Amino acid sequence: MKHDKIERNVGILIILTMLAISAGGLVEIVPLFFIKETVEKVDGVRPYSPLELRGRDIYIREGCYLCHSQMIRPFRDEALRYGHYSLAAESKYDHPFQWGSKRTGPDLARVGGKYSNDWQTQHLTAPRSLVPQSIMPNYPWLSKTDLDYSDIQGRMKALRVTGVPYSTSKAEFDKNVKEFGEETAKNLHIPDAEKNLIAQAQAGNYDTNPDKLTEMDALVSYLQLLGTMVDFRKYDDDYFAKFR
Amino acid sequence: MSQDNKKVTVETTGHVWDDDLQELNNPLPRWWIWGFYITFGFALVYWLFYPAWPIGNTYTKGIPGLNNVTYVATKVDGTQETKTTHWNMRSKLMVEMNDLQAEQKPYVDKVASKSFEDVAKDPELMQFVNSAGKTLFATNCVPCHQAGGQGKVKFAPNLTDDYWQYGGTYENIQTTIVGGRHGVMPAFKTILNDAELTQVSNYVLSLSGEPHNADAAKLGDAIFHGDKAGCYACHGVDAKGNIAIGSANLTDKVWLWPDVLGAKTPEAKLNEVKTLIYGGMDKGVMPVWETRLKPEQIKLLTVYVHDSLGGGK
Numbered sequence: 001m002k003h004d005k006i007e008r009n010v011g012i013l014i015i016l017t018m019l020a021i022s023a024g025g026l027v028e029i030v031p032l033f034f035i036k037e038t039v040e041k042v043d044g045v046r047p048y049s050p051l052e053l054r055g056r057d058i059y060i061r062e063g064c065y066l067c068h069s070q071m072i073r074p075f076r077d078e079a080l081r082y083g084h085y086s087l088a089a090e091s092k093y094d095h096p097f098q099w100g101s102k103r104t105g106p107d108l109a110r111v112g113g114k115y116s117n118d119w120q121t122q123h124l125t126a127p128r129s130l131v132p133q134s135i136m137p138n139y140p141w142l143s144k145t146d147l148d149y150s151d152i153q154g155r156m157k158a159l160r161v162t163g164v165p166y167s168t169s170k171a172e173f174d175k176n177v178k179e180f181g182e183e184t185a186k187n188l189h190i191p192d193a194e195k196n197l198i199a200q201a202q203a204g205n206y207d208t209n210p211d212k213l214t215e216m217d218a219l220v221s222y223l224q225l226l227g228t229m230v231d232f233r234k235y236d237d238d239y240f241a242k243f244r
Numbered sequence: 245m246s247q248d249n250k251k252v253t254v255e256t257t258g259h260v261w262d263d264d265l266q267e268l269n270n271p272l273p274r275w276w277i278w279g280f281y282i283t284f285g286f287a288l289v290y291w292l293f294y295p296a297w298p299i300g301n302t303y304t305k306g307i308p309g310l311n312n313v314t315y316v317a318t319k320v321d322g323t324q325e326t327k328t329t330h331w332n333m334r335s336k337l338m339v340e341m342n343d344l345q346a347e348q349k350p351y352v353d354k355v356a357s358k359s360f361e362d363v364a365k366d367p368e369l370m371q372f373v374n375s376a377g378k379t380l381f382a383t384n385c386v387p388c389h390q391a392g393g394q395g396k397v398k399f400a401p402n403l404t405d406d407y408w409q410y411g412g413t414y415e416n417i418q419t420t421i422v423g424g425r426h427g428v429m430p431a432f433k434t435i436l437n438d439a440e441l442t443q444v445s446n447y448v449l450s451l452s453g454e455p456h457n458a459d460a461a462k463l464g465d466a467i468f469h470g471d472k473a474g475c476y477a478c479h480g481v482d483a484k485g486n487i488a489i490g491s492a493n494l495t496d497k498v499w500l501w502p503d504v505l506g507a508k509t510p511e512a513k514l515n516e517v518k519t520l521i522y523g524g525m526d527k528g529v530m531p532v533w534e535t536r537l538k539p540e541q542i543k544l545l546t547v548y549v550h551d552s553l554g555g556g557k
Contacts, residue, residue: 035298076340076344113532114536116529237317241338
C-alpha cells in the first residue's frame, strides 16, 4: 500500500497504528496464557468471602492502591522486609489485581496477620497516633459508616462472569466443596452472601465494635487476609523458582 | 520562499501539499543507524543467555550451561540440596539469600545453639543481636510497641521497664512472640451496680497509692475478694496479677489500659478505672509471629527485648 494512501485515509491510519503499537503487548502478554508455569501450582488460594470482597471494594474506593502496592518482588531487601515474593497464583481471583506500581506507603501484599484488628482500626482512623512519622491520611469515616451490603450478590455475580468460582447452584457448590473445602465453599455461595457476610463480621469483630457492622469491618477483614492464603512453610524454599 | 525551495538538493518523499510544501527524505545519521543495528546484535546474544521466546506451552531458556544459576535449597524437612537451573530472578534471589545466610551463619548458629544467658554474656554475639535485633524490632514490633519499645497507653505495653504482664524471663518473652497474646477482661456492667463499681474502683486505686475515697475502698475490698465479682480469681488475692493469664498487677504504678497516670484529677482517675471495669477489655491482642519469623529470628528478638531494651527480669 502506498504511504500516500495511508496518510490520506484517517480510518486506515488508525487501524494500522493500533496494530503496530499492540504488537509489542501481544508478543509479551499472549504467550503467558499458554505457558504452563505462569500461574504456580499452590494450595490455599481461594476467592474472597462476601465481607472480604466488600473490603476489597472499599480498598479500591478509597484509592489505597495509589500509595500501596501489593507486589513483593524477588529481591533480597523486599524478602527481608515484607516476606516471600508474591505469586501470580495469589492474585488469580483478583479482578482487577491490586499489584500497583507506586509505593508511597509500604507494600501490603503480606500485611495480613501482622497487626491486630485493633491496630488496623486505630491506624486507619488516625495513623499518626501509632506511627508518628506517617503521612497517611486519616480515614475516620470507615468505623462510623454502616456497611452497605445490599448489592453484595450483584458484586459476586459480576466477578463470576470473569471466572471467579462463586456458586449459584447445588452442583457448583459441590464442586467448590471439592476444591476449597466445605467451610470456604459455603462462603462462595451467592444466595447466602448476606448471611455469610454478617456471620463473618460478628465472629471476627474486625472493627473492635461488636455492636455495629461498619465499612471498617469489611476493610480490616480484607487486610487481614492479604498474603496469608499460602502457607510457605509447606514448600521447599526454592519450590516456586521452578515456575520461572 | 520559492527561491529557497529551488536550492534544496536532497531527495524528497514526493509528497507535495499546498502546491510547494514538500517532505524531505534526509538519510538518518550514520551513528544512529549503526546503533540501531547493534541493538539487533545485542538481542541475538541476549537470547542465548536469558529466557526469551515463548514456544507453545514453554519457552527458550538460553543455551544450557551458558548462564546457569547454582544455589542451595532448603527443603521442608530441613535437608539441603544444591541445584542448578537456567537464569531466572527467583533463582537469583536464592543465591542472594544464600550469600546473606552464609554471612550471618557463624552468628546465627551460635545464637541458636547457646542458651539465652550465654548469648547475653557474649559481647561479640550481643553486637550481632543488637544490629540484627534492631532491624527486626523496627520492622515488626515498632508499629505497636513504638520506636524505643516504650509502648503506648491503651494499646501496647512498655518493653523497657521491669514490669511484665506475661512474665519477663527469656522463656516467657519467647512464648509471647511465638504464639502471640490475647488479653481479655470481662465487662462487669451486668454484675456490679454503679455504687459497687465506684467502690471497687476506689479499692483498685488505693492499691497503688493513687488518690481515693478510703471508705469506699474498704467496701470495694470486699467486692474485690467476694465471689459475686470475683476479681481475685484473675488478679490474685494479693492483687498482684498472674503472668500465666496476663492479668495485671494492680499494686504497682504501671497502668496500661486505664490511663490513670495521664488523668489529671482524682475524679478522672476514678473514671478511667471505672470505665474499664464497666465495659471490660478485649483489645490486648499481640499477633502470632511463628508464622512470619524463623525460630532463630524469634530467639534473637527475645534476647534483644530482654537485654537490649533493658527490661528483662
